[in-house]
Amino acid sequence: MTNAAAAQPTVSDAQKACYxxxxxxxxxxxxxxxxxAMLRxxxxxxxxxxxxxxxxxxxxxxxxxxxxxxYFIYNWYRKSQRLWRFIFSPLMAEVARAALGDDVYLFHEQWVVKGAEQGMSFDWHQDSAYVQSFDPATQHRPFLTCWCPLDDVGVDNGTVYLLPHSRGGTQAGIVPHRKDPATQDLIADNHGDPGMPICVKAGAIVAFSSHVLHxxxxxxxxxxxxxxxxxxxxxxxxxxxTGKPLKLAVPFVKGGRIVYDPETDLAAA
Structure with missing residues (x-):
């Protein structure tokens, strides 16, 4: 993205099939x-x-x-003069189209940071369950989470664990969750399955459905x-x-083409 001449990474047919x-x-x-470097x-x-x-x-x-x-720091991207260049980039359009199709909106964005030697764990949950906690009557379609590590991640520093649909029984939708009163976390039952630890280098993108337990x-x-x-x-x-967007609803891709307008969007900051 910093070099206009560099080849644009693409999502393979095998990766799309896995999704x-x-x-x-x-x-x-x-x-x-x-x-x-910019994201860090x-x-x-x-x-x-x-x-x-x-x-x-x-x-x-x-x-x-x-x-x-x-830290969970969310929906402040308009405070930055350069973060939008990543969120609404051709790279992220490629990933989002592979998962969602030809129409894409930015729904939410956040930094997730675990402190050194004390960063807390995060229990099994579905991202859609948090939407349901705000709006119990929600009927939303699964959205896409793009987990982008800025550091190499593994078991020792608290990487994400995934339960594929076939193991988590999540093809049908949102499963029951309970709320931890101490942390406010939503917690689902993983039925004893330890899940898959995702060990990847900084610069990877782990893309998963909001119905996937992690x-x-x-x-x-x-x-x-x-x-x-x-x-x-x-x-x-x-x-x-309310009939209004629950979080963000920023147009990004329409009919397969990027339509995001930074001038209009950033003026809303």
């Missing part, structure tokens, strides 16, 4: 070094913004964010584990109570 069958695809070597810088800025917000409120936690332990372990290393996570939908996800 259709089991709800995920692992795409190695997708994000170039220059873009990774932006991550540091946004962690600083979040700590300042916590300071103003005189608290150490906010929903599922726990200061110094784990979890992550604690970060036991002495460095941060940083992930950027844009989520896309095939249509706006509407709050059944």
């Amino acid at each position: 259709r069958r089991d709800g995920y695809m692992i795409l190695d070597n997708m994000i170039d070094a220059g873009t990774l 810088e932006e991550c540091a800025y946004f962690m600083g913004y979040k700590d300042a917000e916590l300071d103003l409120g005189g608290r150490d936690s906010d929903m599922i964010t726990q200061r110094g332990k784990r 979890s992550s372990g604690a970060n036991r290393t002495d460095t941060l584990r940083r992930v950027y996570l844009p989520q896309y939908s095939a249509e706006p996800i509407i709050d059944s109570k």
Whole structure:
């Protein structure tokens, strides 16, 4: 993406078939070094913004964010002058079209960071369950989560574990979850299946359906584990109570072509 002459990474037919069958695809070597450097810088800025917000409120936690332990910083991309270049890039259009088809909207975006030597684990859940927790009557189609590690990830630093549809029984939709009163996490039953640990290098994209069960372990290393996570939908996800978009609904791709307009979008900041 930083070199216009570089070949655009593509999603193979085999990867698309894996997504259709089991709800995920692992795409190695997708994000170039220059873009990774930009994302790491932006991550540091946004962690600083979040700590300042916590300071103003005189608290150490906010929903599922726990200061110094784990951060979930979401839907602030318009505060940045360059983050949109990744979110709405030809690369992300390629990935989103492979999973969702020719119409794509940005639904949600967030930084997910686990602190060094104390980053908390995250129990088994479906991303669609969090939508359901906000809007119990939701009828939304599965959306796409693009889990983009900014560091090499493995078991020691709290990588994501996936349960493919065939193992998690999630082809039919959202399974029951309960809420942990201490962390506010939603938790589903994995029925004793440990799942697949995803061990990939920084620059990969782990793309999975919002119906796929996933979890992550604690970060036991002495460095941060940083992930950027844009989520896309095939249509706006509407709050059944208000008739308005539940989160974001930023047009990205229409009829297979990128239609995102940064001037109009960033003016809304």
